[in-house]
Amino acid sequence: MGRLELEANIFASQKLADTAEAAQRVALRLLGGIDLSTALEAGQEERTKLIERVERLINRERIKGLRRHWSYDLNRHIALKQALDRLLCGAASHQTPGASGSAPVKSGR
Secondary structure, three states: HHHHHHHHHHHHHHHHHHHHOOOOOHHHHHHHOOOOOHHHHOOOOHHHHHHHHHHHHHHHHHHHHHHOEEEEEHHHHHHHHHHHHHHHHHHHHHHHOOOOOOOOOOOOO
């Protein structure tokens, strides 16, 4: 039974990861017209522009939430933040060590 439980846990965690990725893809596509796969494969300059764009989208969602707007969706806000984190993680891995002259990527609150 240990092996079966292990496989069930792996399946459940994979299902949760797939669901989170789908939410990120949908939120980016609907709100910003951004394809997550293309954004993750983009060059450093393009990725920086996309990161700034996603930060603006998150800010707009945050303002909707603060004003208790009827169209605010916490799940969409979370999905945008997760997508931003993925973009930031990818941006950090694409930077060459010791590169000077590159502007630091600002992160949201």
